[in-house]
Amino acid sequence: MENEKRYNQIEAARKGIITDEMVRVAQVEELDAHIVREGIAQGEIVIFENKKNVKDDKKICGVGKGLRTKVNANIGTSRDWINCDEELEKLQMAEEAGADAVMDLSTGGNLKEIRAKIINAAHIPVGTVPVYEVLHTFCEQGKGIDAIKEEDFLRAVEQHGEEGVDFVTVHCGLTLDAVMKIKNQGRRGGIVSRGGSFLAHWMVRQGKENPYYTYFDELLTIAKRFDLVLSLGDGLRPGALADATDRGQIQELIVLGELQKRAFEAGVQVVIEGPGHVPLDQIETNIILEKKLCNNAPFYVLGPLVTDIAPGYDHIVSAIGGALAARYGADFLCYVTPSEHLRLPTVDDVREGVIASRIAAHAADVVKLGNKARRWDDVFSSYRQKRDWKRQISLSIDPKKAQELYEGKKPSIDDTCTMCGEYCSYRLSEKTFQEMEKGEKTEV
């Protein structure tokens, strides 16, 4: 088969083999391919590509140590808002805005059909949360949560793997013990992970341990078959500043660290998911903890949101936390849109969310990667200094938006903008330095 890989990245890497995908990651990251191979062999880098979903027009996406910080955009229907075309528009917008991956989090309508369309249309890796499918299928069939069996949870992951999903969130670390800890401790926000709260509900009602934890070896076997990256979900991520870095969250992280090791040994690629709502002064601690407890596995954070009080602006709240998280070592930022906490996002929200996260990622990369990232700022600022509007705008993170604003109020002097007009500081200081040059020459 042309469009199927025969190897797993991590196994190849351990044998010293540099795969095509490693070469492609190395190219876009401007790294030696040996470094990428070594990172994968150590479990510190992953490449999202299901063996069954190899496409020529799909952008390669490596995540982890030494690589550019990546951005994921969540799309997908909800039971209240089912419009597959709109979700495909969101996918297109996410790609246009520069997302490195998308997750289809659909929980409304025909999930399989929507997923197939998204996988088919995507030029970037696609992730999912198979547990949503489990929940939704049973609710749609009118059977409810109690009818769900342990094997249904594994079956959903296998099904998503078969369909070509590149990475899946599995809340493996959410044990009965951790749920009990949360209950005893009390929480401002409770369990805010949708998958986590569903799993916890199932576990408590059935009095059974989390099947993704109990049958973790079986899960690994499935993941291995597709080279499916497991994104070990944080079902107990804090959903309020008050809950950040609490016992429940860290308890789960410890378990995720154990599971990461087992996955790594079994040759399955893993990333670890992280918070959530975290005050500014706890972000560094959260990154250090993940890196220590989870053997430097790539860290995939949702936000972090540095305040609870700004619905409508949570893309900004998350950009603040995300920039800081990435600067301290988070590898993969899940975007948050202005609609977070309020409604399913619109197509325009997707753009706002992706750009805000990309700003955070780049601001961090300027520090993490040095000139490789800073080059963009430097070239950009040269154009700005020269008032070269055309080049400035085309080099902007969102040229369309920059153009739109600039054109919105056209200046009367070409090489300025309406902020300062002829009192433009760039123009003035250029003249000043010329004057100094002249002055010096005159004196000679």
Place this chain on the structure above:
Amino acid sequence: MENEKRYNQIEAARKGIITDEMVRVAQVEELDAHIVREGIAQGEIVIFENKKNVKDDKKICGVGKGLRTKVNANIGTSRDWINCDEELEKLQMAEEAGADAVMDLSTGGNLKEIRAKIINAAHIPVGTVPVYEVLHTFCEQGKGIDAIKEEDFLRAVEQHGEEGVDFVTVHCGLTLDAVMKIKNQGRRGGIVSRGGSFLAHWMVRQGKENPYYTYFDELLTIAKRFDLVLSLGDGLRPGALADATDRGQIQELIVLGELQKRAFEAGVQVVIEGPGHVPLDQIETNIILEKKLCNNAPFYVLGPLVTDIAPGYDHIVSAIGGALAARYGADFLCYVTPSEHLRLPTVDDVREGVIASRIAAHAADVVKLGNKARRWDDVFSSYRQKRDWKRQISLSIDPKKAQELYEGKKPSIDDTCTMCGEYCSYRLSEKTFQEMEKGEKTEV
């Protein structure tokens, strides 16, 4: 006169007098008035209130150590865009969105008239940059920069003081020596402060030292007359990441520290202005430097912007830098709007800019002030957990926006939103904990 104070805050504070303004600051900050008095006596806190502009309906605004981080919104015309009514709308929007102060940076039209209208309409302190008036007046009269005399610079400050301006930016530290340093060193962005570039131009053309530096004592005499707070401007603030924390910037900061000391001794309230474009990893250093070099005077930063490449989204870029700056000790954030670097902002830009800065300020205050600030998040999150949409929305940083988004896609189940609908994690985990409660009781 009813609306005129007879004392200066700093002189009263030194005599151990607690003024009405100190009491009002203490009330809104939930502090003992003695702490506010002591902060002012030490030059670590300022209160913006021109003796001639005391109004009953004007909100008190203290800035400095131990106080809530404040937000300033820049408004004002440019030569290319003169519409006084629009600027008054911006003022109103800034106040509605929660700005603590505004600066009228007008450089187009009848500046005196626009300023008078803004001062008259404002319910928050008003700042200006008198040097713009100097530049504009001479250019409008067709005389040009060369006709401007040293005394014109001081005259403008005096005039603004007479008119009731509460604080003025004066670029006192921009010496010929510093300009020469910048020229010799070279810069990606040159001089990006509008006032700074104009002053430098005048200095170089006339071969004279900065009059605000030369006649600093005269400036202090004027400031004292009105209890006008001097905002010592950073004419050499970096306008590109490449220029951050360079010799020119720090040279100027050293001079500002010397001048702060002279002002403090003379009984004049001072804040120090800071950058600008600064990479994430240099923000803490910039705050420590200012606090050390300028005797813990309040720090007023513009941004900082953590990347150069995102025009159209510079409110987000600045929120990232501002949050970090404030968390490390910056006291006063100057907002940046989405239109920064592209055009004069619109009324809507003003809202976006103020909210983004307020998010940054609050995220920092959660760390700096602890529960006093975190209370808001905690109460908010309790409503969120209970799916109390009415209270959540009314407690949001921008209730109008939150309402608008929530209403944009109404859920089919009242106590959820369309993001998850009936799969709402708050609902599910509430049920789970109830289940556990029941289970335990049954077992007993």
